[in-house]
Amino acid sequence: MTYxxxxxxxxxxxxxxxxxxxxxxxxxxxxxxxxxxxTYGDDLPEDIRTHDRVFFVTNQDALDLGLSGTHDGRVNLFWYNADYQHSLFVLKYPDYDFFCFVESDVEGSKNPDFGSSRHNNINELSF
Incomplete structure (x- = not known):
């Protein structure tokens, strides 16, 4: 199993x-x-950028894919359509059995248990 x-x-x-x-x-x-x-800049620290896997996205990537939504330059398209980022990622990396998307303002407390998730037919976990 890969995730x-x-x-x-x-x-x-x-x-x-x-x-x-x-x-x-x-x-x-x-x-x-x-x-x-x-979309509005890039302040990712250089040490993180060079040592971790980073997938960059912008509003334009979603629009180029044909995903719907209005974007007048004042509000980030992903604010109202958080799943668009998930779609872009899964299209780039389709070979995983599971994906766990974690927002940056969430502090996890344990490793997700993907073994029991698979047994219970759960397709997405958030923590």
Missing amino acids: AVVFKVYRWDDAVDHNFRRCRALAVGADFFILYDR
Whole structure:
């Protein structure tokens, strides 16, 4: 069984860094990725950028794929359509059995149990 833990972020600060490091430490057995929305900039630290798997997205990526939604430049398209980022990621990395998407403002407390999830026919976990 293969799974990806995907840490979703659009800006980097001390709180995000704390949650990122905790999430990465808890992702035992997973392929760990950062999904970084750089629609309005990119402040990802260089050490993170060079040592971790990073998948960059922008509003334009979703629009280029033909996903619907209006974007007038004032509100990020992903704010109202958080699943668009998931779709972009899964299209790029389709070979995983499970995906666990974690928002940057969430502090995980344990490693997700994908074995029991598969047994119970659960397709997506968030923690």
